[in-house]
Amino acid sequence: MAIRQIRVLGDEILTKRSKEVKEVTDKVKVLIDDMLDTMYDARGVGLAAPQVGILKRIVVIDVSEEADDPIILINPEILETSGEQTGPEGCLSVPGKVGIVTRPDHVKVKAYNENMEEVTYEGDELLARAFMHEIEHLDGVMYVSHVEGKLHDADEYYAEEGE
Ligand code: NI
Numbered sequence: 001m002a003i004r005q006i007r008v009l010g011d012e013i014l015t016k017r018s019k020e021v022k023e024v025t026d027k028v029k030v031l032i033d034d035m036l037d038t039m040y041d042a043r044g045v046g047l048a049a050p051q052v053g054i055l056k057r058i059v060v061i062d063v064s065e066e067a068d069d070p071i072i073l074i075n076p077e078i079l080e081t082s083g084e085q086t087g088p089e090g091c092l093s094v095p096g097k098v099g100i101v102t103r104p105d106h107v108k109v110k111a112y113n114e115n116m117e118e119v120t121y122e123g124d125e126l127l128a129r130a131f132m133h134e135i136e137h138l139d140g141v142m143y144v145s146h147v148e149g150k151l152h153d154a155d156e157y158y159a160e161e162g163e
Contacts, residue, residue, distance in 0.1 A: 004052040048137030059134040073111035099147030
């Protein structure tokens with residue numbers, strides 16, 4: 001397990017489409033472990049493989065309070081979305097920034113887990129937002145392209161919000 005370098009906005013790899021994973025090799029298992037380490041180290045709630053420079057369709061997410069309930073999505077697909085939420089969103093590849101983005105409030109996804117078993121998840125609120133945000137990374141889309149208004153400095157934004 002190791003912490004990998006997180007690519008930041010402006011790095012071309014973040015604009016590329018990631019490739020389907022055909023087989024969970026030992027190398028892929030190490031990548032997933034490293035992505036979890038990297039996400040937790042950076043105190044993020046999600047990370048997509050292209051953010052560590054690997055163009056594979058793999059996402060890790062953990063929105064739990066204790067950061068002990070990871071979701072691993074290989075080749076994820078969004079099956080359904082409904083509702084709407086508008087709120088602050090950030091990205092480990094855009095450090096220190098936050099922007100207001102409207103997303104579905106309920107999202108159902110299908111994917112494969114690290115044993116290549118099909119799994120489905122449904123999420124509301126932050127988890128729904130994380131599914132949309134992270135899966136978009138696999139198609140080279142960054143949340144900044146959806147931001148309403150300007151990007152805010154995260155410290156200032158949350159200080160003003162009183163959080
Ligand atoms: Ni992101």
